[in-house]
Amino acid sequence: MDLLAAFRTFVRVVETGSFSAVAADLNTTQPTISRQVAALEAHLGARLLTRTTRRLVLTEDGQVLYEHAQRAIEAADEAQDAVGLRKRKPTGLLRLATPVVFGRLHVLPRLPAFLMRYPDVGIDLVMNDSITDLVEEGIDLAVRIGDLTDPGLVAKRLGTTRRITVASPGYLAQRGEPRHPDDLTRHDCVVYTRLATGPRWTFLGAEGVLTVEVTGRFRVNNSEGVRDAVLRGLGVGVVPNWLFVDEIERGAVRVILTAFEPRPLPISAVYPSRRFLAMKVRAMIDFLEDEFRLDPKLMPIAQDADASGH
Numbered sequence: 001m002d003l004l005a006a007f008r009t010f011v012r013v014v015e016t017g018s019f020s021a022v023a024a025d026l027n028t029t030q031p032t033i034s035r036q037v038a039a040l041e042a043h044l045g046a047r048l049l050t051r052t053t054r055r056l057v058l059t060e061d062g063q064v065l066y067e068h069a070q071r072a073i074e075a076a077d078e079a080q081d082a083v084g085l086r087k088r089k090p091t092g093l094l095r096l097a098t099p100v101v102f103g104r105l106h107v108l109p110r111l112p113a114f115l116m117r118y119p120d121v122g123i124d125l126v127m128n129d130s131i132t133d134l135v136e137e138g139i140d141l142a143v144r145i146g147d148l149t150d151p152g153l154v155a156k157r158l159g160t161t162r163r164i165t166v167a168s169p170g171y172l173a174q175r176g177e178p179r180h181p182d183d184l185t186r187h188d189c190v191v192y193t194r195l196a197t198g199p200r201w202t203f204l205g206a207e208g209v210l211t212v213e214v215t216g217r218f219r220v221n222n223s224e225g226v227r228d229a230v231l232r233g234l235g236v237g238v239v240p241n242w243l244f245v246d247e248i249e250r251g252a253v254r255v256i257l258t259a260f261e262p263r264p265l266p267i268s269a270v271y272p273s274r275r276f277l278a279m280k281v282r283a284m285i286d287f288l289e290d291e292f293r294l295d296p297k298l299m300p301i302a303q304d305a306d307a308s309g310h
Helices: 003-016 019-025 030-044 062-084 100-117 168-177 181-186 223-231 277-294 302-309
Strands: 049-050 056-058 092-098 121-127 141-145 155-161 163-167 200-205 207-211 237-240 254-256 265-272
Touching: 003 019, 003 030, 003 056, 003 237, 019 030, 056 062, 056 207, 092 100, 092 168, 092 277, 100 121, 100 223, 100 277, 141 155, 141 277, 155 277, 168 254, 181 200, 181 207, 223 237, 265 277
Parallel strands: 092 121, 092 141
Antiparallel strands: 049 056, 141 265, 155 265, 163 237, 163 254, 200 207
16 A cells, blocks of 8 residues: 555544545545545554544554654655755645735735746635644644744744724714823723733833723724724724725824834744645745845834834
8 A cells, every 4th residue: 555645644634633624635535534544554453543423532553653654754755855856846735824814915915926936836825813723724834923822833933013003083083082002991992802912902112011901892803803893983903004005095094102002013934843844835934034024014024123122
């Protein structure tokens, strides 16, 4: 049997915990995946998985094989990239995850240039504001904004997102304009629920670091919702400086509290912490780093220290 192919199938089953999920990834059927794992068990003469009605559980032999199979797959991929044509050009399908609005505005428009540069690479773009489990979802690389806390991921800094405080002219006419971050406690604030700090907004100004606990009648779990809520006058928002394309210039949104800049957030490329990094992943990281360095809204890395106050 093709042991390497069987190892790949087995590892994906373990990572996803589902024969059906792997079948969907590989564009085949659940019985086919089940038969492949069963054939591997027969070849090795060992039970690898215990199947219950609710989940798949690795046996002791399965755990041993899983660890060795991972290393075998990485070694095989590394060998392919080290020789022949693959040494000179990345190949294969790259599963790339991004936040929805950032992906729409700053990643997707750049992908045609990447695909033109690397004609043997395909891209499966996953746009989602939730924190995706990269291993379980089979994601090769993710672009994330904000502080990273997962020790199982490797991160490469790509740039910085500066943030601004904004409100609609209609909201400000009705409620007045806050002059200090402390004034926000008396305003409706649009709370982005996926922000790691929740309703605690941190500002940098002449007084140093200021943290304010904000409240509001509208909460939302994605930045597209924050954008629309601010435009519709539902409250004050703290948003990335790239979230509004032309609304600030034409007066549909006003920037306020300009003397108190919300704390900037890092933009990072993250991937699972395995020893081998595929050439297609390395190529995308380098490409995005070069692209973001040229975009003033994403702030060149060299300016991070000045902008963040550190």
